[in-house]
Amino acid sequence: MINVGLYYRVKPGHEQDFEKSFEGVVTFLKGHVEGFRDAKLYRSVNDPQEYMIYSEWDSIETFKKFMLSRQFSDTTQYGKTILEGIPRHRIFKEVNEE
Known part of the structure; x- marks a missing residue:
């Protein structure tokens, strides 16, 4: 298993659009994309x-x-x-499950 962080900067006024879109994408991924397990959305406290x-x-x-x-x-x-700018991602670690 791997964990991936996907980082986004949302244009002001589009926060709710982004959050709602996230919910829809996760629902789709769970039902249609092999290999996807789960995702959680986090928002910066400072920004x-x-x-x-x-x-x-x-x-x-x-x-x-x-x-x-x-x-x-x-x-x-x-x-x-x-979104503002280009999103980026980072693979945190690969875990071998046995």
Whole structure:
């Protein structure tokens, strides 16, 4: 299993749009994307425009496959309307479950 942090800066006034979109995307991922386990949304206390999505995946391969998918592309196209700058991600660690 791997954990991935996805970092976003949301344009002022679009916080609720981003949060609602997150809920819909997670629901879709759980039902349609192999290898996705779960995700949680965190908001910065010091800067309410900054968010992090902490996601769990079966493997680096399943995460990368999603990053190349049409579903991810569609999500990023919508994101361009409510986000500032380019989102970034970080893989925290890979855990071997036995």
